[in-house]
Amino acid sequence: MELWLNQLLHWLALPQYGLSSVFVVAFISATLLPLGSEPAVFGLIKLNPDMFWPAIVVATVGNTLGGVVSWWLGWGSRHVVNRWGHSSSHARALIWLEKLGPKACLLSWLPIVGDPLCAVAGWLRMPLWPCTVYMALGKFGRYLVMTSLLLWVF
DSSP, rough: OOHHHHHHHHHOTTTTHHHHHHHHHHHHHTTTTTOOOOOHHHHHHOGGGGHHHHHHHHHHHHHHHHHHHHHHHHHTTTTOOOOOOOOHHHHHHOOOOOOOOHGGGGGGGGGTHHHHHHHHHHHTTTTTHHHHHHHHHHHHHHHHHHHHHHTTOO
């Protein structure tokens, strides 16, 4: 079992590519595509413990840039949402997001709703730079907590 786990971690970390793989996986996982980047970050750090902070920073940057792409997709897709988004829950969510403003992007780290949240922030034409800062803070916190828990608690 231990050999299998080590091989899995070796494959997930893609040590021949290292931080660039973490960046790409984190970037893609921040778009609306269903992919998690935590296993790649964990695998790289597990195989190279001295890469803890570089991996966290690179994953944060990649995931934040992916969130910015989602923001731009939301900004450009406003007319599509106008066609199908007239439910009462949709209206309540928009009111809630408009009230919070860019600070809502702090929740971009959440599974399932975090990535669409970035797109909705763009759709609502929230300011890009404050949204980006809040995205980065939330995503940095997620990577720091998740990776630390995986390394030292479990």
